Amino acid sequence: MNIPSRKIILVLVVMLGLAVALNCAAAEVKDRVESIGRDASAAKAVNQDARLVVVPIPVSNPTVGVGLTLAGIYMHGKTDAKEGSPTSTSGVGAMLTSNDSWLLGAFHDGYYFDDAMRLRLAGGYGELQLKYYGTGNDSPLQDNPLEFGATSTVFTPRLLFELPYENFFLGLEYLYVGIENAPDPSGPSVDLPEFSFRTETAGLGLVGVYDSRDSNIWPAAGTLLEATATNYGGHFGGDYHYNKGVVKFTQYHRIVDPLVVVYRLDGQFIGGDAPFWDLAQINLRGFPFGRYLDKHSATAQAEIRWRVFENWTLTAFGGGGRIAESISDIGSSPTRWAGGAGVRYNIGGDHQLNIGIDVTVADDQVEVYFQVGDWLSN
Template identity: 25%
Template structure:
């Protein structure tokens, strides 16, 4: 059986990518502007939003275009956020004072609508308890999602099944900095109420009737993470390594009992001054009896989300960025992944591949933020993606 992961994948990935963008801002926003805001950089007079961002007084309304094929190929989101600056960490290392910037507290909301009548509203807060060295994220939403899933039946092969899923998720996450390092460890909790209804081909009704239900998932886990990238938006060097293990259990109030493991790594290295290479390794595993919308899936450019799924998946991607001018960059990327039910099936499962190209523009030089468009081709379709910062953003 090949189905989906959880409530937040691609369209929320876009939102969290923007959150990462906001988390890099270390300039005070609370003072009123004392001069006319310019949309041109003082160095090269090119279009640049750095000064506008700095003088935003803590409020930034962010429009965003959704291009995920599985959600109709086009949609829009509006994400108003409020930002409060945090003081930095002051650490004594080998008798010397080390000052480490701290991301600001961010509070915001979101409204989403796509061409296949998927819509969502929600709110979130991401912040840091500076004295305790603790990062936290709180989020909640209501989503009405229309999406197809795929299952292989014994006598008729693989079939597409269209579902409407009404989802109420709540996410809580916290992690503490370890030993004045770039390592963090903590917990994550997910509450999710899902009402699933089949809306596809009527000839499939009897086969999928058992998948129509209203259930609650209550899932608690632990995480560990390293992040030493030089830039959280468009890195030139460093890596981010993450692993978490979660358990949904009746003791927590869940209607399902299962385990989920999630691990990934993003690594960056500058080959020559104008070319940067990035490598991604990503995998997920589910044990027990999760519902079909909590199963792992292959998440790569050029492949619709939830198209290739199973009890486990593993994928890797390589990308090259060529900064051929101060402002403009060209992208080249490709990757391969597998989704399967048992590791014994790994050798017999076909690789799913995708590749593509794109461009980036340095939109905010003072924050090293590049934005652009990627065009990718997978086994079934062409797709395009509007990218803020990096496409890899969990």
């Protein structure tokens, strides 16, 4: 079993403590500034409505290694929104990691007109150092993956409208990815067009959502069901013609006040000739991006959250996933297991934005992740 260096884990723990300490200091300064010229009750109301978090966020996962992201996340106020409405968030960030990966990105996740309209905008540009493990359960590259650098541009807007049924939404999503792959010349060669020249994928998808969660940042009760059917092709600005379906189903159950149980089911389905980096894959913490790829995938996982102190939560999680070339073969494919445990700290005040560390075990590999927000809602 491959276990990360104790020094790396120690550095991550120290960085987590630094992020928590800096945020607490920033929150204290913010509270003092807002209190000038206001009475105590007004200052408290402002502090609960909106919150700006600017912190260095450690990065750790088996895809890009260990590094740092400098992020600014703004949680918008909900003064005019109805009670229980989701929190709009905006953010920018810059990432640099130990394997020379870097990324610049920005996003906005907005909820408008008492949650009658939802708008999401996200984009990024950077270079990621990745590995290609091949496709299928018996790929010869699984134990000797091809290393490559991927210079990528990503842009994805989504617009949803509430239906005449409570908690149901319907809308469209556009996805664009432009990528130029540069394989490591010392590694094994792979005859794929994605490694020969710059390629692009672009598609328009129909999105249906059912969302009864009590929070979009750190839920403790409710259901999130999301189904997307996307058509990719030259008519949308891409080089590949294929269809992709994605289904995500997550439920949150508050057993007692400090204890929450979550489970999630995922399915991804490809029809046509998709590039390898947009194939279906197992969606579990513990596996690097692209570890298991094929035309279809299914994943099931569960997580237990126990709030031990006011702002501290312990987690334990686990699950399994399968990939197959056809849906009929999913039932007989081998199951890939992953699991682990972690800790979270709430840096978002009443908005409950949590950051923390997960330690995972998958394929006899121990990995360390740094998490921001609710991973199971992504």
